[in-house]
Amino acid sequence: MAVFTSVIPIEANEWLKRYSIGSLTDLVGIATGIENTNYFLTTTQGRFVLTIFEKLTAIELPFYLNLMSHLARHAIPCPAPVADNENQFLGTLKGKPAAIVSRLSGVTVMAPDLSHCERVGATLANMHLAGRSFREHLDHPRGARWRSETAPKVMSFLDAARQTLLRDEIAYQARIDFTLLPQGAIHADLFRDNVLFDGARLGGVIDFYFAGVDAWLFDVAVTINDWCVHPDGYFDAIHANGFLAAYAAIRPFTDAERSVWPTMLRAAALRFWLSRLYDFYLPRPGELIHAHDPEHFRRILDLRIALQDQGPTL
């Protein structure tokens, strides 16, 4: 139920007059995603996705759309925002911010093999390098400050053991300054459901709406914590090492990154434990059905702490 705002074909066709992409031939609502309304929009000229932004504002959206456009200009496989005839990416549809982006080919791979993990590692490194020349700034919306501010909001819902884990981890992370690490635009949510594969080819990275500027290594940690783990949260060592080697072949890690890597894996687990706790205990109206089980990332955080010296190394 991702179609929060309904658009009918006659409205979409009228909206298309602002663009140079032909007239509507098909319009299908997309039933995944929890932040935006998305439609597959097909025209006489090509295949696109129409997105109506339900929560993001004109403050954040230019960063996201310009970042995707910048990366597409570097041939990073990602949705390319389509400019209208006024040369703008962002318009207003049904009273809300809206944009059209290119539609990528491929399907998500929920049980990746080594070669999928290597392709994701290489693409993430290329995305980081291509983003170096992107000059706009948006603080990573789920960065260190957000984590510190969110923990107290969910604390009262937790049992004693989980309260201790959360309190200790927030305190531990607060002692470490990630701003000294290589920084740049990061995707920050590169889970398996945000990557499309077209056979062996990585067809696209999607959903940049948690992106921001933060340590590149945080992106690496978020990604490996989803792509290279068994369902119980333990690392798949072969997949993890393949992922990291493919990344490092394109963008070698620094000594500073090596020294904080175990801590970063914990920070990435903490970030998703926290957001899942928040969405679970403090859902916005109508959102409950989308909540993921927070326990998965609590287990990963526990494991990253307990097995800190046994994980994959950079």
Place this chain on the structure above:
Amino acid sequence: MAVFTSVIPIEANEWLKRYSIGSLTDLVGIATGIENTNYFLTTTQGRFVLTIFEKLTAIELPFYLNLMSHLARHAIPCPAPVADNENQFLGTLKGKPAAIVSRLSGVTVMAPDLSHCERVGATLANMHLAGRSFREHLDHPRGARWRSETAPKVMSFLDAARQTLLRDEIAYQARIDFTLLPQGAIHADLFRDNVLFDGARLGGVIDFYFAGVDAWLFDVAVTINDWCVHPDGYFDAIHANGFLAAYAAIRPFTDAERSVWPTMLRAAALRFWLSRLYDFYLPRPGELIHAHDPEHFRRILDLRIALQDQGPTL
């Protein structure tokens, strides 16, 4: 024999380190084209074309590359230049300007049907509209001035009848001021061999290296003179009317354009008669084998003059 500058895989792979598009998996020279050296370049990340510019200079190239990038940003199906990690489209390879662009899918259609002509008309109109917000300027290199300057250079090679035709047409065209018509970036060479079709879908418009700013209607005339004619130069009325209707549905013609339309069809024929005469009689070294028969466009010019009131109308 379009590979004027040879590139071997090890050189291409080294060159690719400037980009975020992965490493080389395949490199194949392209045996068409007369102005540039082109290679199909495949990487772990995608399919591209590497172009080494043999004649165009750093004066003209930014206009062409930025125009293609602008149109791609508007989802016009055309090659998208790929920015390197310094965010530049243009580099130097083997001592010459070089760029990488996206590779489009599809094949040329030399015997188009009505629907092909309609797709080309619609895409040309969309390209013109999308180009309105492109702010860079390059005079159309085969515009009115070039035609006036080139005619004397080929005059002595022609027989008396052709000399009279050429002299009269130059004089006739000189009386008409096309700068009063709607202007913008035009492709200026949208022949059948510069459009790729992927089945019924128009996969791409290629080869923007004669583009410039001129009357949109000149682009319409150039295109219809190639796409919608029988081999003898007479219009295919059904194809021509379909092409024009598809264009006008997106970008309606103005009264000023309607009044000069027959003259514009002659100007477009003249432009290609002249360039083919020039290439035929004054070839650059090694280029003779590419010369097209100039007579085809002499016949078209004759027909456009003789049947001025019987052609397709706007």
